[in-house]
Amino acid sequence: MKRAVAVLGVAVLACATAAQAAPDPARIAAGHYQAILADCLGCHTAPGGKPFAGGLVLETPFGKLATPNITPDRDTGIGGWSPAQFRDAIKSGVAPGGRRLYPAMPYPSYARISDADINDLWTYLGTVAPVRNRVNVNLLSFPFNIRALMVGWNWLFFKPAAAASKPGKSADLIRGEYLVNGPGHCGACHTPKNLFGADRAAALTGASLSGWFAPDITAQARRGVGSWRVGELVTYLKSGHNSHSMASGPMAEVIENSTAQMRDTDLSAIAAYLKDVPGDGASPTALAANGARMKAGAALYEENCQGCHNPGGDGQSIIFPPLAANPVVQQASAETLIRVVLAGTQAAQTARAPTAAAMPSFAWRLDDAQVADILTYIRNAWGNAAGAVSPNRVARSRAALQRR
């Protein structure tokens, strides 16, 4: 469980850096904010585990990795590191002793963070409760477990220079670009990847990751945030929902640990930037309502879904998200939709929206064809337009989910 972390005041530091005066509370607070921007907590805390003590297993296309312990414990954490070693790890992907990190640790994004901010982050992490937790990080199978391969990967794909600011952009957009592509590392999930797991060019247009599809967050009108006002995007990041959509799954955690705690000015900057990333102009045609699959889907929707999502797909208040005009429903990939219907999902819990309601699992009741019909229907009803979903696609997801 997340324990209170002593931030201010007299902190007895287990940090192994040479005995020094208690750090400046302002630096600790600044470092805490860096941790929020970068969402260190989200990856470096296992379910039910102590904060930053590592042990969360990440599933990559190349195998499993467990996140390391970044508490100041000398033995099992990073208490024995120096500030410079910490900086090299975060920004260059090189751990003490020249050990290469895998970019599951998003050092290519974090390379954008200034040394001063990294130093504040280091100061903050030094105040976190040390936890003795030895994590076996490298669970990848051969040959991916050879870290030295990352040297070649970095040479091919890692360009650590800061992105040049686009001329004429406002301070808000510049800040937003930095937050999204730097500490926020949004592209880590939202940018599609090539075979080597590196970013493809279509930044932030959506990507698949282990049973979820992180949606397009460009200004695409239908699939992205193009039809959201900046204020609505800020509300979403702050509370986990807005009148268009609701966060659950991996994004719920991001909101809880990261964006809900960001300053409003930073949220506005992120929102402004995302709405400035041009989306493609695609405008698909919805499937005809009188098609056989649409009619089958509509009947199933009435029996299974409308009790919460309403007959018109408009959802209810802040508890059940709308499906009409919801970008999550209209992504190129239906992966998120399939898993949400099969396994259920839970909303983000924020101070503004504490309900944390959950959608129940329907895997026991709906077969693959039924799930496919319902999803085809909701993707093309009420003004939505997106590709149909095939029963085979549902079957593949079901098998994959149940294998985990």
Added chain:
Amino acid sequence: MSAALTFCRRRFLASVAALPVLTASHALARSLSGIKPPFSPFAGDPPKPINPLGWYFLRPAEVAMMEAIVDRFIPGDHLSPGGKDAGCATFIDRQLAGSFGTSSRLYTKGPFMPGLPTQGYQGELTPAGRYRLGLARLADHVRTHYAGKDFAALNHGQQDEVLAGLESGKIELKLAPGFSSRAFFELMLQNTMEGFFADPLYGGNRGMASWKMIGFPGARYDYRDYVDKHNQPYPHGPVSIYGEHA
């Protein structure tokens, strides 16, 4: 443009057992503090549809009796199939083979004393025990009074006569303390009706026959558009828990 490796960032899947349904995580979480309400994917305890083949509790002679009894309680006609074709005997069999039959929910500590009518059942026999004993004694009674025949071999009038006799108390089988013939009749009637009107997953109400007959829509959940349409029939047929349509 920064680069990163695809990865799964969340805690949902790696440790979840590969079952389509899972006892909810609450069974494990005995101390909750400072957390979001627990959620795990696939959590839930859906009812298990019975296997419709075979008999789990009733013996062949008992099966024959029960099928005949449920067919008199609920005869087949133009309104619906009879109790037997509706699966009522199968329903009762599966109930007796499960926790209802064994009284696992109930208070079964002694001493067992005779009770007043206001004090409810005080006998020692579980429902499974009551059927076993009751059907045996009933079979004896029928053989004695109907020239050696089994209940199933009687004609309908005779079968109704026997059942009415149990219902009224005119027929007094020698059963057990706290368990009279009338109580046995009531138990069989109640279970038959349960089977006839329950969701088909439990073995009875095959094809949702009873729900079609009375116009009960079954496992639906949203009547907002209809509740204030007074005196008008609901336009949809029944649906079962597992999504069967009429």
Added chain:
Amino acid sequence: MARLLPRKDVVIMGLGWTGSILAQELTTAGLEVLALERGPWRDTASDFNIGYMPDELRYAIRKDLFLQPAQEAMTMRNNRTQTALPMRDYGSFLPGAGVGGAGVHWNGQCWRYAPTDFECKSHLTRRYGARKIAELQLQDWGVTFDEIEHCYDRYEYLCGTSGKAGVIKGVVQPGGNPFEGSRSREYPNPPLKMPYSSSLFTKAALEYGLHPFPSPSANVSRPYVNSLGVAMGECTYCGYCERFGCANYSKSTPQTTILPVLIKKRNFELRTECEVMKINLHPDGKSAKSITYVDATGTEYEQPGDLVILCGYGLMNVRMMFLSGIGKPYDPRTGDGVVGRNYCYQTGGGGATLFFDDKRFNPFMGAGALISAAHDFNGDVFDHSNLDFVGGASISSGQTNGRPIGSRPTPPGTPRWGSQWKAATAATYGHVMNIGGSGSSYATRGNYLDLDPTYTDSHGRPLLRITFDFPDNDIRMQNWVGTQVEKIARSLNPKAMTMGKASKGWNVVPYQSTHNTGGAIMGADPKTSAVNRYLQCWDVSNVFVMGASAFPQNAAVNPTGTVCALAYWAAEAIRDRYIKHPGPLVPA
């Protein structure tokens, strides 16, 4: 040997409605609060899945969500000439189980009691003289309606109660209950949509000169965000309300209104599947020092706490007082003592079942509180001077469900099986409405609770024994109200009609009501009450006892609203006065 655990500020037994309210209030005040709940964690998506919740057999007939008698049973008898025997299955009333308790599967009828209910004895004595109530053991509550009005308001705004106010700041409002106590403001949500049966009843009641109104409903009529920021969906009239968990967050329960906020708090801890064995007192018996409980593995623990609050179902709270030696047990022979005193129930019977050929009710479209009521014959609204009883009933009609195992009426005289039975069932289902009365249940000397001398639970502790029958006064009252119901029913010209009758001989088998009240009653006098007006034990000042066990007698309508208002009332007293000066809040 029990393992001793670190001390907590507050230890709460049971995490249902009152446990959740007290825990939320006291953690907000900064205290470290532990709740011990003997049942499992329950919540909507994992336990009330919308696809399998509509299962009458499992939840309504086999009672899957309720307290299993194997875990705790009780014994009963009508009077002391009988030997009490165990309720081997619950029938007449169905206690809850698990986190949320009965608050999970209740109907959601969210009432306030009337002002005169709180001063029952003194009011009736003033109006009719002492002889009128001599056969009863009525008592005043020690609080007034006006004192707790703001607590009712808090609970209603927590729940999103949907209704129509009848009196706001002294001004009668059209469409509400004109006889209700004056409230400070309107309900947070408008009433539910009115079904056919309620509309017919409303029309008939108006023509009869009554003042019908929509029952206040904790099945919320529109999406709602409550006072804690917790969101609820809108009721979809599914007809699977009482006995079921709500699948779409539209019934107010601890889960849907409080728990998401409460369990996020680091100063709150919930331990589930931990059964309280007893409260341990200090040697002088004047204060509690700890609770002994057993966890799911059978390990025994001693949990010290500065403040102990019993928040189980009322009957369980009373039993716990007996088992722990808190308070003087009541003796029905002498009328002395307080624990177990004034046990009451709810009076039923005297209702009408109306059969029609030309009216279709769609009874399966229902909600637990989808009812219209009239209180013209409730409480002391009407003049009893020439009547041979006191008290009254709420008359009502509506649609809670049409689940066919339990509800498939046939006209009088129809056989119960066979072809005629079937034809009548098919022809009748959906063409029947009911008008009923829910009546007050007044205390008598002979109705009480104590520990059974013979029967024990799985831990060897004596079961609670209920000695109860309906008082003659209440039977007369209910049947008199029945005569009014009959007239209203007849005015609707049904094809056929049957009338029920209230009668003596409380029978534990058929379901009647889960409104068990009394046994740890509140009052102004420690000689005749177990807890004071803040629900604090007179004898053991760091023990508070919540629940309907505090009611000196029961009024006509459902207790939950009042139970929860009193929980807020007690929480305020603890937060504003007790914490600063622990000790008796009322001089004995």
